[in-house]
Amino acid sequence: MKVSGRPPAPGEVLQGLRVRLTAVFFLVALVAFTLFVLALSVRDVEHHARWMDTLLRGEASRAAALIYVDSSGRVTTEALQQDHVGTQASGLFVLEQQGENFVEVFASGRSIDGEWQGFARTCLAAAPEVGAFADIGGERVAGMPWWGDTGDPHPAGCAMALASRAGLLHSHVTLPAMLGSGLLLVLLSAIVWWTAGRSMRVAESALDDRERFLATAAHEMRGPLAGIRLAAELALRSLPPDHPEPARQLRSLLATADRAGRVASNLLLATRIDHAEVPVQAPPVRLDELAFEVETAIDGVVVDVTERVEITGDAMLLRLAMTNLADNALRHGRSRGQGADVLLTVARRADHDVVRVADDGPGFPAGLDVTEPYVSGATGGNGLGLPLVRWIARRHGAVLWTGSADGEGGMRGAAVELRFPRDVAQRTSTTERGRARWWRS
Secondary structure (H helix, E strand, O other), X not given: OOOOOOOOOHHHHHHHHHHHHHHHHHHHHXXXXXXXXXXXXXXXXXXXXXXXXXXXXXHHHHHHHOOEEOOOOOEEOHHHHHOHHHHHOOEEEEEEEEOOEEEEEEEEEOOOOOOOHHHHHHHHOOOOOOOEEEEEOOEEEEEEEEOOOXXXXXXXXXEEEEEEOOOHHHOOOHHHHHHHHHHHHHHHHHHHHHHHHHHHHHHHHHHHHXXXXXXXXXHHHHHHHHHHHHHXXXXXXXXXXXXXXXXXXXXXXXXXXXXXXXXXXXXXXXXXXXXXXXXXXXXXXXXXXXXXXXXXXXXXXXXXXXXXXXXXOXXXXXXXXXXXXXXXXXXXXXXXXXXXXXXXXXXXXXXXXXXXXXXXXXXXXXXXXXXXXXXXXXXXXXXXXXXXXXXXHHHOOOEEEEEEOOOHXXXXXXXXXXXXXXXXXXXXXXXXXXXXXXXXX
């Protein structure tokens, strides 16, 4: 069972970035095109409404001019019935006022679906050159007053022309604009996808070149370092006992060569994680024994182990994690010009096993995430140690904790813990392949 799944490979990370960039562009462009189509449709509807008002006013005005009152005072609509406006208008409605009420004298086409009494009174008060307009139900209505007796200053009734109100969906440009915008959006998104892919290939190539350079440099370092260490060991063995100062210098040279070798090993592991398969074996591993191996290999580390602590995992990777933690504490745990005091503890706690490395130095710098790759404090370093430890921890189902020692074990500087859940034996992968960005794991 995998603990956290396979971390993304470089190509997968860049491909994910490509997808996100294209998705962001698509969403932004979609909003922009939607607003554009909406604005265009609104302008078209407004233009159509003005054109419709002009047409309806003309129909209502012509209908009002064709209404006559004969000598007996009866309203006649024969001229209106024979005119094209009476037969071709979308809707025509002629009313005669009789007291407080209105009587229909002519109707053609669609009818008004709504309360029109108030509008009819408004129409009577309107100027004959302007008329009156209103939205009644789903209809746009234009009204013009008409006079039966030229000597009467008051209009005899109202002629109303009507047509369906135009909405956004009735706009003539909405559908073409939507189709055109959709095609343009797809085309532009395809261009962004292609352009992002070209850019990502350049970035991926640059990352690969950097990793190859690191791998080559680390590999080339190992040979000279091994030679230096061998020469120092031979010189130290052949040195007479009465030469303490040269012996001290040779031991310092050996320690420096060991540290440089561990840096080269870190670089090689980092590049192999990215470009090769790094299997994680899951046999039983004694953390207490690994701690004593680290104490033997690195001067200045004190180990505190009181019991057997066993988990399942990769001994080589776990040993490298402890070594990096000890090296990091020795480098950054110095205070007041003195050497660093480093305490390596392996213990069993209530629900997890822990590997703890603490120092008596100044602690971690405030506001600095030392678990990020290539991040180093003022005392130097390459910034690879803790990120690699974090990667190793996660591959073993553990958690890397960083903080203050708080006086535990007599240490008051920085503290780092690898916390292995008690069921890590069931949760550690037997093999997990490594083509993955270790710093994004």
